Amino acid sequence: MARPREFDAAEVLHKAMGVFWHKGYESTSVVDLVEATGLGKSSLYGAFGGKHELFLAAFDAYRNDRVRDMRNILEHGPARHSIETFFRMIVTDAHSPQFSNGCMSINQAVEMAPRDPEVRQRVQADFQHIEDALRRAIERGKRDGSVKSSKPARDIAQLLVVAFPGLQVMVRAGYDNERLNDALRLLFSNLD
Structure with missing residues (x-):
């Protein structure tokens, strides 16, 4: 039986987003992501896939936030x-x-x-x-x-x-x- 996730996926994505946003994709290491999210590498990859998939999910979270903000203004x-x-x-x-x-x-x-x-x-x-x-x-x-x-x-x-x-x-x-x-x-x- 699989162990249930013990973290908030949205919170993890926003923490990963902050790292990718600050450092860029290429300069962000797995160690950076582990430190920022507090998850182990296996938990991080188990939940989101590889670095690229995590980046895309974090980028999508950023984009959704900004579209919402833009609509609220415009x-x-x-x-x-x-x-x-x-x-x-x-x-x-x-x-x-x-x-x-x-x-x-x-x-x-x-x-x-x-x-x-x-x-x-x-x-x-x-x-x-x-x-x-x-x-x-x-x-x-x-x-x-x-x-x-x-x-x-x-x-x-x-x-x-x-x-x-x-x-x-x-x-x-x-x-x-x-x-x-x-x-x-x-x-x-x-x-x-």
């Missing part, structure tokens, strides 16, 4: 304000210990997506989720009058999605708030 309140809040959070989150490692999806777009089809599919899906949510917010803004641009909502959303990783990289590269706010101002001018 689907409520005045449309333009919601869009601006979403992008300003990139700057403010950089000063928070939880998000000081940047966006895990952007990190993986660079580290793993070029050579790992499963990660690439997830990163592309993330960009599509962002584009779709922004398009809906822009369409709502056109209806409520807060987005004045005559450009199609889809075109504006695509442009904003292209800017999203650029802003993430600027934040991680240590640009000062004045420069970041200038970039945001230019970005938001596409809504006028």
Whole structure:
């Protein structure tokens, strides 16, 4: 008879996520994962499979959390304000210990997506989720009058999605708030 699990799988995934998010996939060792989760190697692999499977499960947990957060921002309140809040959070989150490692999806777009089809599919899906949510917010803004641009909502959303990783990289590269706010101002001018 198999022994029942004596740990919270969601908690373990979030601990593993923290390690992968901070160190990246390649630099994370099994020892790092064992130390972070408090599980033995056999328990960890028994529950989640190998390092790659654990990474994908942890990355999916991250992605689910961020999609929920994004929807909470972009689907409520005045449309333009919601869009601006979403992008300003990139700057403010950089000063928070939880998000000081940047966006895990952007990190993986660079580290793993070029050579790992499963990660690439997830990163592309993330960009599509962002584009779709922004398009809906822009369409709502056109209806409520807060987005004045005559450009199609889809075109504006695509442009904003292209800017999203650029802003993430600027934040991680240590640009000062004045420069970041200038970039945001230019970005938001596409809504006028």
